[in-house]
Amino acid sequence: MRPAAESAGMRTLLVPAPLVPGIVVVDGDEAHHGRTVLRLAVGDAVRLADGAGLAGTGAVIEIARDRLSVRVDQVAAVPNDPAALLTVAVAAPKGDRFTDLVRQLTELGVGAILPLRCERGERLPGLDRAHRVAAEALKQCRRGFLPTIGPVVDFSTLAALPGRRIVLDREGLAANPGSPGPTVLIVGPEGGFTADERQALLAMPATLARLAGPVLRIETAALAAAAVWSAAWEGTRP
Numbered sequence: 001m002r003p004a005a006e007s008a009g010m011r012t013l014l015v016p017a018p019l020v021p022g023i024v025v026v027d028g029d030e031a032h033h034g035r036t037v038l039r040l041a042v043g044d045a046v047r048l049a050d051g052a053g054l055a056g057t058g059a060v061i062e063i064a065r066d067r068l069s070v071r072v073d074q075v076a077a078v079p080n081d082p083a084a085l086l087t088v089a090v091a092a093p094k095g096d097r098f099t100d101l102v103r104q105l106t107e108l109g110v111g112a113i114l115p116l117r118c119e120r121g122e123r124l125p126g127l128d129r130a131h132r133v134a135a136e137a138l139k140q141c142r143r144g145f146l147p148t149i150g151p152v153v154d155f156s157t158l159a160a161l162p163g164r165r166i167v168l169d170r171e172g173l174a175a176n177p178g179s180p181g182p183t184v185l186i187v188g189p190e191g192g193f194t195a196d197e198r199q200a201l202l203a204m205p206a207t208l209a210r211l212a213g214p215v216l217r218i219e220t221a222a223l224a225a226a227a228v229w230s231a232a233w234e235g236t237r238p
Contacts (some may be wrong), residue, residue, distance in 0.1 A: 010047045010057065012139040017052035019075050024048060027067040034060075034068050046070055051138060051146035053078055072208035078144025082107035082180040082233035086226055089158055090114070091121040091217040093188035101219040102130045102149060106137035108226045112148040116158075124152050155200045158186065165206035167193075168221050172208025176227065177232035183236050185229070187222045193213065 010105045019237045026034060026048075040060050048070060049055040058072035088105055092098045092115050105113055113134075115124050127150045138146055158165065163182025166175075177183075186206060193201065202208075209222050 003157075010045055011040075012047040012049055012055075012140060012142065014135050015048050015050055015192040017050035017054065019048055019050040019054040019056060019072070020074050021056065021075050023061070024066055024070045024072050026070060030197065032065045036226045037061060045140075049071060049078070049138065049142075049144065051135070053080065053144045054087045055142075055144060065072075080145055081109040081230065081237050082228065082229070084111040084145060085163075085180055085182050085193075085233075086110040086115060086229055087161065087182075087184045088113040088154055088222050088226060089116045089165040089189065090185055090222050091116045091118050091218060092123070092125050093190070094122050094190065097219050099130050099133045100123045101222055102147075103133045104219075104223050104227055106143065106147055107141045108133045108223070108230055109143055109145070110147055110226050110230075111145075112159075112189075114150065115152045116188075117154045118189055119150055119194050120189040120195055122189065127151075133166040138212075155157040155197065156199075158184065158206075159204045165201070166205055166209045166225070167198075167201050167206045168211060168216075168225055170210055170215070172210040175211055175228055180233045180236050183229065185222065185225045187218055187225070191220060 013026050013034055015024055017024055042060050044060045046060060047057050054075050055078050056072045056075035058070040060068055061071050062069040088110055102113055130149050134146055134149055144228045161184050169188045
């Protein structure tokens with residue numbers, strides 16, 4: 001049985017990389033999701049993605065208690081967006097707002113999301129749920145690549161990251177994404193960076209960039225910046 005061509009309504013399951021043609025066994029949480037949530041049956045078409053840039057469509061050929069098997073005839077590379085060049089280093093907002101931010105940044109296609117340790121920051125989040133949320137977002141929006149999430153970073157780590165470093169700050173110049181290239185967008189806590197932290201950022205060096213006049217919430221600033229850079233780089237490839 002040949003799988004149907006990929007369609008907008010076809011559901012996606014995430015499998016370990018690399019995805020290759022043949023019989024693919026889906027187990028664990030993804031098998032449970034396919035059986036009990038998606039209610040897949042033998043013969044149903046399904047899309048598989050490995051989160052590392054490969055995807056393919058297949059037909060379910062077996063459903064067992066703890067796994068399901070899919071016959072995949074062809075696997076293709078999913079084009080990456082220039083937004084993958086973005087790393088978002090962000091002071092964690094309160095409560096579940098960090099995982100909400102992970103979901104939305106995954107939808108935008110950023111390459112990495114790093115919780116930032118700073119003096120006025122909230123308690124740093126655990127990352128297990130963030131990884132699950134990123135996987136859900138990848139499947140829903142059909143992205144090809146899962147972002148790197150974590151580890152928690154400090155200012156010395158930021159200084160060692162490659163590429164440009166952009167600090168979102170109301171005192172900066174208007175945001176200017178420039179040409180696509182490795183870029184770290186740095187978003188501070190609700191109370192802002194301390195004077196010592198600002199000095200450390202500027203010494204890296206990092207550039208201050210302004211998105212808007214009003215004070216923005218952490219997740220609003222991070223999403224707005226990622227969207228501005230992504231839109232400015234649209235039509236190019238990393």
